[in-house]
Amino acid sequence: MGLKAGGWRQLVDYLHDPYQVARFQQLCGVAAVRSSAANGDYSHGERRREEEEAATGSRARYRGDASPARSQDPGCGKHLGKNGIAAPSRHCGGDAVANASRARDTAKKPRRRNSLNDEAETQFLVRNRLLYYLFSLGTELGNELFYITFFPFWLWNIDPYVGRRLIVIWVWVMYLGQCTKDIIRWPRPASPPVVKVELFYDSEYGMPSTHAMSGTAIPFSLFFLTFGRWEYPYAFGLLLASSWCILVCLSRLYMGMHSILDVIAGVLYSILILVIFHPALDLIDNFNLTYKYAPLFIISLHLGMGLFSFTLDTWSTSRGDTAEILGTGAGIACASHVNHMFGILPDPPLDALPFSPPAITFNLITRAFLRFAVGVVVLLLTRAVLKAGSIPLACKIFRIPCTDIRQARKRMEVELPYRYITYGMVGFVALFLVPSLFNYLNLS
Structure with missing residues (x-):
């Protein structure tokens, strides 16, 4: 039994959805870096919050949602992300997690500049260099x-x-x-x-x-x-x-x-x-x-x-x-x-x-x-x-x-x-x- 016209349209929209590409990139260890992060002009607290969001595997920025709501967990200052994964807060070993994250991730610029306008200002994180x-x-x-x-x-x-x-x-x-x-x-x-x-x-x-x-x-x-x-x-x-x-x-x-x-x-x-x-x-x-x-x-x-x-x-x-x-x-x-x-x-x-x-x-x-x-x-x-x-x-x-x-x-x-x-x-x-x-x- 073939798909109806509406089913085909949904399938095409799904396969053409950029969020599917973003999820594949996230699965492969590619993450965006804010423009301010690329220039190194944001505070240590902002840097740590960004690393904590990456540690929880949050996909909020890919879906266009607001920052995920977190509920406090009584255990050692940990909080729960939207997906239920526990991540250490800045009150419990956050610096160690941040340092480990910096050692693991590699900030890179796009492999080639844009051929039309030479754009190559954005950076991204590579978590799997292989x-x-x-x-x-x-x-x-x-x-x-x-x-x-x-x-x-x-x-x-x-x-x-x-x-x-x-x-x-x-x-x-x-x-x-x-x-x-x-x-x-x-x-x-x-x-x-x-x-x-x-x-x-x-x-x-x-x-x-x-x-x-x-x-x-x-x-x-x-x-x-x-x-x-x-x-x-x-x-x-x-x-x-x-x-x-x-x-x-x-x-x-x-x-x-x-x-x-x-x-x-x-x-x-x-x-x-x-x-x-x-x-x-x-x-x-x-x-x-x-x-x-x-x-x-x-x-x-x-x-x-x-x-x-x-x-x-x-x-x-x-x-x-x-x-x-x-x-x-x-x-x-x-x-x-x-x-x-x-x-x-x-x-x-x-x-x-x-x-x-x-x-x-x-x-x-x-x-x-x-x-x-x-x-x-x-x-x-x-x-x-x-x-x-x-x-x-x-x-x-x-x-x-x-x-x-x-x-x-x-x-x-x-x-x-x-x-x-x-x-x-x-x-x-x-x-x-x-x-x-x-x-x-x-x-x-």
């Missing part, structure tokens, strides 16, 4: 630093065939996710009650979570593309993909960047895209490799997709990220075509399947590390040179003042060309120039 670092790792699995290291490493050291197809899926998943965000325009969870552990993407809309989309698409695409091509246990691959996905999804709740509904929608949306595009990967990859005019079509398609999607009335990180993704995808696809023409990184014959993972030796690790180190240096230099040249050039062409580079980069006439050209060349260099350099250095 979860903080674990979920920080999870959220990095959907950021640029991960993409610019993971994809090249896979292309240079593991399997270019799988890497090309993985990037096709990644481009479509991220592009559709970013466009959907800008169409639906649902805000991110409100703060308060949510604690903003990360602020950089706060200028974007929240529905669906593109971190959850990439955190679903990348590991499960890798699983589907490699199982049967490489020899490894099915259960191991499925467990690894599932763990990767769950870690990324939970990290977005921990960071206060998405509601539960945003994350669930991102996972389901990504699965839908995988179902549609996975059967077409062979056709797309063969077209990129063999069709005579593939580079012209690839560049035109990605440019058209970008111009169609950038209709926001205000600036956000969404526009630049989408341009980076489209540029990277176009560069990789064009490099695949050129590699096929010149016989660089040829695909192994199908009769060699399935591949057995090589024995881990010192020589193997050393060569993989050298390839990665040399390649990343080349990519970073490429990005730096093109970024430094394309921004002033775009400003000059479109007659935009370039005295404040940060503000000039937010203009669409500057941001789109510089990001598309820069990351298009980064993608092309990663799959064509760097492997050619490896051949020259005898690192293939």
Whole structure:
């Protein structure tokens, strides 16, 4: 028996409620710190009262209630919080509890400043540093630093065939996710009650979570593309993909960047895209490799997709990220075509399947590390040179003042060309120039 319309509405409201995110953060040991506390300009009594409230596990500030009523307990000056948990008052060992609380809790600022206004003034308490670092790792699995290291490493050291197809899926998943965000325009969870552990993407809309989309698409695409091509246990691959996905999804709740509904929608949306595009990967990859005019079509398609999607009335990180993704995808696809023409990184014959993972030796690790180190240096230099040249050039062409580079980069006439050209060349260099350099250095 299905839910009625009212039941569905209640379920959606429940999953989109920021208080659910705040409760998850509290469960994981994240607590807000008052702005005065962050500046250290409140009295010792106020500090101790705040620590006592944290000790009782009170959720009053997340529900918007008044301070919980306390009834005195005759035992050694203890009082009972609203939830019935006894907490020492300032008359009975309060200083010892406060000192222990300070030693246990770690005050931190958001991991990144807000990309729109540089806001990073708020602080929060981390009571479980293991979860903080674990979920920080999870959220990095959907950021640029991960993409610019993971994809090249896979292309240079593991399997270019799988890497090309993985990037096709990644481009479509991220592009559709970013466009959907800008169409639906649902805000991110409100703060308060949510604690903003990360602020950089706060200028974007929240529905669906593109971190959850990439955190679903990348590991499960890798699983589907490699199982049967490489020899490894099915259960191991499925467990690894599932763990990767769950870690990324939970990290977005921990960071206060998405509601539960945003994350669930991102996972389901990504699965839908995988179902549609996975059967077409062979056709797309063969077209990129063999069709005579593939580079012209690839560049035109990605440019058209970008111009169609950038209709926001205000600036956000969404526009630049989408341009980076489209540029990277176009560069990789064009490099695949050129590699096929010149016989660089040829695909192994199908009769060699399935591949057995090589024995881990010192020589193997050393060569993989050298390839990665040399390649990343080349990519970073490429990005730096093109970024430094394309921004002033775009400003000059479109007659935009370039005295404040940060503000000039937010203009669409500057941001789109510089990001598309820069990351298009980064993608092309990663799959064509760097492997050619490896051949020259005898690192293939």
